[in-house]
Amino acid sequence: MALTQKGAARRRKRIEELERPAYGWIWKPLFTLLVLYLVVCVGLGIWWSRTPAPFDVEQAVVDQRGTAVQAPASRGAVTVAGLMTLVETLLEKPGGYLRNDIAPPGVWLDNMPAWELGVLAQARRLSVALPAMEQSDLPVLGDVQQRLAGDSGDWLYPSTEQRLQRALEGLDGYLKALGEGGEAAFGDGGQGVAAWLEALARSLDDLGLRLSASIGTRAELRDLDIDAEALPARTPWYRVDDVFFEARGQAWAMLHLLRAVQRDQADMLAEAGLAGRWEALVAELELSQRRLWSPMVLNGSGFGLFANHSLVLANHMIRARDLSRSLAGELAAAEQEADADRAAPVEPAPDAEPEAPAGETDAVETTETGSAGEADGEIPAYDQAEVADGAADAGEPTGSADGEGVAAAEPAAEAEAEAAPATGDSPEDEAAGGEAAVDEAAEDEAVGDGAAVEAPRE
Template sequence: MTSRRLRAARRREQLEKPQYGWIWKPLLVLLIAALVVMAGLGIWWNMTPRAFDVEAATEQQRGSLVLDKRGAVSVATLKQLLDTLQDKPGGYLRDDILPPGLVMDNMPSWEWGVLRQSQVMSHSLATLDPQGAPSIESLDAVMRGNADNWLISSTGKQLKTARGQVNDYLQAFSESGSGAFEASGKGMADWLAAARTELTPVTERLSASVGDADMLRELGIEVPESADVAWYRVDNDLHQARGQAWALLHLMEAMLRDQRDVITAAGMLQQWQRVQAELQRTQRHLWSPVVLRGSGFGVFANYPLTMAHHLTRIDESLVELEAGLAAAPDMPQDQAGGKQSTEAAQPQPGSSGGEGQQLDSEQHSTPEATGAGGESTEPEEESTGAGKESTGAEKESTGDEGEPAETSSEQHS
């Protein structure tokens, strides 16, 4: 009798207070599956996009347009950078409010670096092309928006608008008499100065992260207050620097394709290529999943120190480029506003470069002016002999261009 009552009481208790101990198992499985998916997406989305060929990007953006003017490659490369920010795996992650983009920081920092250099380039278009289309001003206004907006006007929407503005400006390169960079180094000098200004703060923060800021000040090394960054945010600065260097590498390659004759005439070609090589070194693969900060000659490397070293060398080279391009004389505009031939800017075999040929032609074309000055020139026989000896060299250096070497020697004789 008692046992029956106990069994009945237990049944009533089970019905009134059921046990749900089995529910936590599927919930745990779902949680683990979600974590695995988010981790996989985080690894995939965190992969840096590969470098692209600026000429191939120009062909891709070209379509039915005729892009043979000076500056077309640079504008097409700018559009490709904006396309990369949106079309890469995960899209633009900096304004995400859901995981895994919400908890990621390396790729958003890289995006911020690419966006900063893209903003610099879009702002410098007005200097590079003073006669450009009105879309330059609207493009600059769109690109200057807050990169962290996600509610009212998200950065993703701003990037879409900016892509449309760049495309409109790129179409101007197919119209006659519009859309072409000036054949002058001053516009490039201003652009390089602005790009270097963006790199300077991140270089200071990476340099200051190597040691204690107070200790550096005691050693006489000035460290700005803005360079004092917490240790857990140093990786953000590293990836931001990599993003800026990645974008600047492509933009400098594109500008070299557009303005090679100007750069060569200013004598800055080797310096330009030196900056490109240093930017390329900043894109080497990171072999550690975390940013290592070793000390001295320890076992582990120091990634911030290495990056700061490269950025410092880049800064020094950019200063020399700015000075060289700003001091270079303006070159005449092309008749059609297009690019000048890059082969003409390069020195021919057997000659000392375009500048040497120009000096030789001036010396041969002004013998009367020299004589009119009242100064005595070389004896006639020596002058005639020198002209005969230089006939072969002038043939090799001038080719089919200019006057024959025999004619020049006859004029001297």
């Protein structure tokens, strides 16, 4: 009996322990779930923090135009397609747009949101430059600029993702306007490219200064073209990686946009002799995208144990800045020269004397030749036969003074009559005019030669 009571007491005690957990066993599965959640978040954070792969700008045109790719497009289609692909990358990369996340794991990340800010900054800068590159004034470009210029951290309506999607819709409509028969097109002379390159140079200069501000001593900047007095305050250690990845994001976006503009303005760059320097600028930005093997951004110095990643990237930014400024200056000078040529007044060509028909020209030359010979008191050889024939028909000797005067005057009068332009008069008027011309020519010749002697009176 006693054994039975003891066994029942043990069973009741075990049941009470199960119903009232005195040892906290129920927290073990909760702790296990929490650990699994953290592991998943860390894995997603590592995956989402990977920089997207570069894309081909020519393939981007095919993807963005879709079925319309078979039809030719105007100048500027590659640039617009590249800008659209940049915005799509922000929305469609692993994790989507992370800068405005308010929940884990996105809220714990800082490298990729900083990279997104850099890409968005260059997308905004190109949207500002597009109206200057475009020949016509389309309102859609202003709408795209406004939608890209919103706060990058908005998560309430309208969120940043919604504004970026609307900007994509506007760019898609503009890309269709660049198609065959559309009303949009970039200028043939590279209008607006120089101003855009100058804006890139200012961005690169600012990035170089911010990256250089991460080091402690200014003496390490003596080998770089950086004004130590212009540096901002030293970057805190927990912000060094944010500045680094923002610079990488801007360089990544510049790299693709420069390639796109190069495709659209290839003829202009070749004519200006700037294709080589443009390639050098692209190559310098490609070097800034090399893989970072360290798990974190190091901020060492000199030839110490740890490298200084920010200073290495600043070196690339400064060299790219110099190349961008050089290209902007050359293109601005070429654009000003082209504008001056277009504005210069065109001098009219001197009026050429009208050419007379062949028959009239021969008649004038004949008249001039005959007049010159007559002024010397001689009859040209080609008129002597006519003089002889005229004298024979008149029944007078060819050697008389009156015969010579009249015979010499007739060929000149006939030549002048042939050289004179037709006035549309009747045949009778023309005959009267010819007789008057013969009489005047006879009188002039008699006076000029002095050879015509008055006949003696009988």
